[in-house]
Amino acid sequence: MARRTGPVTTTIETSDGGTSAAVAVSGIARRFGHRWALRGASLHVEPGTVAAIVGHNGSGKTTLLRIIATTLRPTRGSGSVFGHDLLRQADRVRELVAVLGHAPGLYGDLTARENLEFALRMSGRPPTRQEVDAALDRVGLASDADELVRTFSAGMQRRLALARVLLRRPRLILLDEPYAAFDAEGIACVNAILAEHKASGGAAIIATHDPVRAAPVVDRFWAIDHGRTTPTEPALILAAAAGRDPAVAPMMPVQARAQGAIG
Numbered sequence: 075m076a077r078r079t080g081p082v083t084t085t086i087e088t089s090d091g092g093t094s095a096a097v098a099v100s101g102i103a104r105r106f107g108h109r110w111a112l113r114g115a116s117l118h119v120e121p122g123t124v125a126a127i128v129g130h131n132g133s134g135k136t137t138l139l140r141i142i143a144t145t146l147r148p149t150r151g152s153g154s155v156f157g158h159d160l161l162r163q164a165d166r167v168r169e170l171v172a173v174l175g176h177a178p179g180l181y182g183d184l185t186a187r188e189n190l191e192f193a194l195r196m197s198g199r200p201p202t203r204q205e206v207d208a209a210l211d212r213v214g215l216a217s218d219a220d221e222l223v224r225t226f227s228a229g230m231q232r233r234l235a236l237a238r239v240l241l242r243r244p245r246l247i248l249l250d251e252p253y254a255a256f257d258a259e260g261i262a263c264v265n266a267i268l269a270e271h272k273a274s275g276g277a278a279i280i281a282t283h284d285p286v287r288a289a290p291v292v293d294r295f296w297a298i299d300h301g302r303t304t305p306t307e308p309a310l311i312l313a314a315a316a317g318r319d320p321a322v323a324p325m326m327p328v329q330a331r332a333q334g335a336i337g
Contacts, residue, residue, distance in 0.1 A: 094154070094156050094157030095118055095119060095120055095121070095154075095156075096119045096120060096121045096123070096155065096156055096245070096246055096276075096277030097117060097118070097119040097125075097142060097153070097154075097155055097246065097277065097279065098117070098118050098119075098153060098154050099115065099116060099117045099118075099138075099141070099142065099151065099152070099153030099154075099160070100116045100151060100152055100153065101114050101115075101116060101150065101151040101152065102114070102115040102116070102138065102141055102148045102150075102151035102152075102153060103115075103148060103149050103150045103151055103301070104134075104137050104141065104146065104148050104149050104301075105149045110301055111134050111137040111301055112134045112137055112138060112141075112148070112151075112301040112302075113134075113300060113301035113302050114151070114301070114302055115134065115138050115151075115298065115301060115302060115303040116303055117138070117142075117279075117296060117303055119277050119279060119294075120277070121156075121245075121275050121276070121277050122272050122273070122275050122276070122277065123272055123277055123293040123294065124268050124271075124272050124277070124278045124279075124280065124288075124291050124292050124293055125277075125278070125279045125280070125292065125293065125294045125295070125296060126279075126280045126281075126282060126285055126288045126292040126294075126295050126296070126311075127139075127279060127280070127281045127282070127296050127298050127303065128282060128283065128285045128295055128296065128297055128298065128306070128311055128315075129283065129297060129298035129299055130283055130299075131283065133298045133299055133300065133301070134298050134300075134301040135250070135281035135282075135283075135298055136176075136250055136281060137301075138281070138298070138303075139173070139248045139250055139279065139281050141153070141160065142155065142160070142171070142246075142248060142279065143167075143168070143171050143173050143248055144160055144164040144167050144168055144171075147161065148160075155167045155170055155171060155246055156170055156245055156246070158170070170244060170245045170246055171244055171245075171246045171247075171248060172238075172239040172242040172244035172246075172247050172248070173239070173247075173248045173249075173250070174232075174235055174236060174239050174247070174248070174249045174250065174252055175250045176250055176251060176254070178231040178232060178234065178235040179235065180223045180231055180234060180235065181223060182222065182223050182224030183222060183223075183224060184222070184223060185219065185220050185221060185222055185223065186210060186215055186218055186219050186220070186221060186223060186226075186234050186237075187206055187207075187210065187219045187220060189223055189234060189238070190206045190209060190210070190234075190237060190238055190241060191206060193238045193241060194206070194241055197242065205241065206219075206241070207219065209237040209238075209240045209241050210234075210237055212237065212240060212267070213233040213234070213236050213237045213240075213263060213267075214233060214259070214263060215230065215233055215234060215237065218230065227255075228255035229255045229256050229257060229260050231255075232252075232254070232255050232256060232260065233260060233263070236252075236263075236264065236267065240267065244276065245275075245276050245277065246276065246277050246278065246279070247268070247271060247276065247277075247278040247279075248278070248279050248281075249264075249278065249279070249280045249281065250281045251281065251282055251283070251284075252264050252280060252282070252288075253282070253284060253287045253288070261287050265287075265288075265290050265291045268280075268291045269290075269291050272291070272293075280292065284315065285311050285312060285315050286312060286315050289308065289312060292308070295307075295308050295311045297311065
């Protein structure tokens with residue numbers, strides 16, 4: 075009997091009866107005034123996988139995530155999330171996506187529980203005590219459920235923002251520098267949640283300049299440099315990040331492009 079190796083991908087049926095990638099974007103460009111933040115980024119992410127976009131600050135990571143989340147329109151290019159067009163079906167895409175951004179977006183004068191209950195109401199779902207308690211427990215905040223968020227450390231606020239992501243029950247999770255402010259326990263929590271999410275057939279994209287922490291759950295790495303994405307071997311990404319080869323680190327995106335750029 076033949077054995078299959080590598081990550082298992084899940085086939086997703088679209089509304090028209092076809093199949094779809096979790097995320098497919100092609101030739102995405104975005105200009106702010108005279109500056110191009112993206113110059114032709116392309117990305118393909120299968121259901122049941124986690125992808126990481128790796129690049130330095132200003133390379134276009136956050137801009138690309140915002141376009142996939144439909145909070146920013148591209149200047150040109152096309153894309154879809156689980157078969158739904160980013161431009162023509164933006165409302166449907168938003169129903170499928172949850173974002174963990176730089177800022178936690180929490181209300182300091184509300185408790186942790188009240189923040190999650192409010193988020194559920196805003197999404198049109200009545201909160202239940204059981205559901206909120208389960209999300210708080212999953213991120214290690216069960217004992218802090220009734221504490222005011224303004225008393226929380228930065229790491230605790232990130233955990234609460236992650237709990238809010240879980241409550242949305244998304245099919246696609248977008249995470250912008252998700253390991254910021256986390257200790258080792260918090261990093262393990264993020265990766266465990268991502269592993270569970272992809273095992274259920276969901277997908278996730280991590281934007282980071284620190285791929286080492288993401289490596290345990292990432293199935294595919296993409297380097298981004300000057301607004302262009304390139305699928306890149308994990309060994310090259312991790313060697314550059316670890317600084318084992320000083321000649322590789324500053325040149326990593328350029329070398330990756332030489333292996334076959336997209337966009």
